[in-house]
Amino acid sequence: MTQTEMLTPAEAFALAMKPMREGAWADAAALWRVFREQYKGHPAPWLQGAISHMRQGQYIHADELLDHARKYFAQHANTWLLSAESARLQGSSAYEELYLIKGREALGSHWELFSHSAAFELRLGRIQQAEAFNAKARELTTERIEPWVQFAEIAEKQGDWEQAKQRWQAVIDQRPEYIRAYSQIANAFKQLGSPVEARRYRLAAQYGPDLLQVPVLVAHADAALQKDKSRLKHFLQLVNTKAVLNLKSESSRTHLNYAWVILEPLLHLIIYYVLFGRLLNAGVENYGLFLLSGLVPWMWFNKAVCTSATSIIGGQSLMVNSNVRPEFFPLVSIVQSTYKQLPALLLLLILGLLTDENSISWSLLYLPLIIAVQFLLTVSIGMLIAAIIPFARDLANLIGTGMTLLMFMSGVIYNFQALPGSIGEWLQYNPLIQLIAAYRDVILHGSIPDFIGLGYVAVFAAGIGLLNMLIYSKQRRNFVRRGMA
Structure with missing residues (x-):
């Protein structure tokens, strides 16, 4: 019995994930090849092996593994998500769309498939379809922030900065620790012609959301220490905060x-x-x-x-x-x-x-x-x-x-x-x-x-x-x- 045969599935898969984290895709592909022989009925060796080949640009090998996954692991969301990603990387929008459709049909209520479908429609400029898929993704999960981030990005794609501002604020309300939202809402304020608010949110992105509680007039900071006592007070308050x-x-x-x-x-x-x-x-x-x-x-x-x-x-x-x-x-x-x-x-x-x-x-x-x-x-x-x-x-x-x-x-x-x-x-x-x-x-x-x-x-x-x-x-x-x- 070889050393790999003595491993439990969890130990074996952890062993193969290590070179993937290090970017050693060839080593990872070789390990997943071994584990496909040992664990033929488990989706991980097929799907993770496909990823390892995709990262090396070996799409023929990746597609062979994904063909097997679509036949035997159709109820696994990553089967369809990876199939769509492989099609996207090869420039085939038709197959990408096909795999997303089949994935939604096979699983029906998986938020990630609807979120990826929205991203696909957004790339093609079909905003209305993207909004519909995104709405479904947000409906299917209350714990993940990704659909709400995508919701805000759709507004940015349309150039609707007022909507973008409101949607990024919704992201902040749900995940105050999501720093990127502060940078994006700062950009929305900038596009709306509100430099003071833009700089406040940029500061929050840099130093933490609690800074939003301080009424800092950053836009006029050049004269804060010399001309205006109230601005000096705000400046010192910001320092203390x-x-x-x-x-x-x-x-x-x-x-x-x-x-x-x-x-x-x-x-x-x-x-x-x-x-x-x-x-x-x-x-x-x-x-x-x-x-x-x-x-x-x-x-x-x-x-x-x-x-x-x-x-x-x-x-x-x-x-x-x-x-x-x-x-x-x-x-x-x-x-x-x-x-x-x-x-x-x-x-x-x-x-x-x-x-x-x-x-x-x-x-x-x-x-x-x-x-x-x-x-x-x-x-x-x-x-x-x-x-x-x-x-x-x-x-x-x-x-x-x-x-x-x-x-x-x-x-x-x-x-x-x-x-x-x-x-x-x-x-x-x-x-x-x-x-x-x-x-x-x-x-x-x-x-x-x-x-x-x-x-x-x-x-x-x-x-x-x-x-x-x-x-x-x-x-x-x-x-x-x-x-x-």
């Missing part, structure tokens, strides 16, 4: 979902606390809390800058097709990173309370101010780097190394004031040094932060922000051109 949607999408791909928002920073904090705070104590009192009060703001800054660095490159296809401003992409990355790091800050406060009861004091009331200043700094640096990368893409490879160097220059794991000579004096001009010192003042020492240092950080961030405004306003068209290159 997209950041939240990204978090939902990211969480939905894991078994623990939103739990990772807590678990990821918690694991980081525990590892650093045990490794540095307990095993490699740097001689600083309460070093574990000292380390974490520098590490948490650094993690926020690092993630936000790294994820925003290539965000404009990632969004260039959308800029080419719509008026979405380039600022949108790094802002989404920064806001998303901010949401992810807020739980880490809460965990820091909890760990501080567990390890040092003096860490909870009235000085924590200054914490929102420090967070706001860091957010301003993070936005300004993140947007600046995101604006540079499209014009010097090789620099993206240096972001990780540069951030590691910056970490060691920011006093995350040591007290910069204890450094010898003038090194500590020079490092104090690093705005992250001042921010981390402010966090340690209110969390570790229970004292008010250095307002001069925070003011310096705010002024530094504002200066970078003004530079960003100049870059983004002057280079808008160049960002788009880079996306087309």
Whole structure:
């Protein structure tokens, strides 16, 4: 007994399907030939073997197998569908129509045969017949979306864009996750002379249907940040919505979902606390809390800058097709990173309370101010780097190394004031040094932060922000051109 004879039908057919998925049609045809000897009464070896020959252009062999299938497996829908496809590929409309007719006669209530019949009529320009077959296909199945998609495509074929819009909306109502429908309804709105709605649906196709809930005036986005406060509000609302949607999408791909928002920073904090705070104590009192009060703001800054660095490159296809401003992409990355790091800050406060009861004091009331200043700094640096990368893409490879160097220059794991000579004096001009010192003042020492240092950080961030405004306003068209290159 050969190895193939020892297989069950399910195992044998799975073995033959593997080369088909890989596009190895000759290997698949050879396996199906073997299984036709073993399983003569099963339609799969005949029909799948026909497909394998068709994909190689061997229509004579395919038709021989389909002749057998039509004789012995007439009650199998794929017999007639594949026969019609083979006739279509060989340019025989008469035989294609004949096989579809015989299939409908043999099975009567199979939606796919009516859907293929509608597609056949549509190719020949017989719209009325296509509508009739499509209506029957929609009547025969309530679970499949294909007949409804075809229903919308028939309206597009007629150039009836109002009908197309309504039919694509029906597809969306039934399958909100069917992304192609958003692109097609966007095209319908474009043909109807509604560019605002067209761009809204194009955004939904790109970033998810929840964006349709936001009343974004994308068509006038060019003036949104400079001239109209209400449009600025809508722009920021879109940024926030997209950041939240990204978090939902990211969480939905894991078994623990939103739990990772807590678990990821918690694991980081525990590892650093045990490794540095307990095993490699740097001689600083309460070093574990000292380390974490520098590490948490650094993690926020690092993630936000790294994820925003290539965000404009990632969004260039959308800029080419719509008026979405380039600022949108790094802002989404920064806001998303901010949401992810807020739980880490809460965990820091909890760990501080567990390890040092003096860490909870009235000085924590200054914490929102420090967070706001860091957010301003993070936005300004993140947007600046995101604006540079499209014009010097090789620099993206240096972001990780540069951030590691910056970490060691920011006093995350040591007290910069204890450094010898003038090194500590020079490092104090690093705005992250001042921010981390402010966090340690209110969390570790229970004292008010250095307002001069925070003011310096705010002024530094504002200066970078003004530079960003100049870059983004002057280079808008160049960002788009880079996306087309």
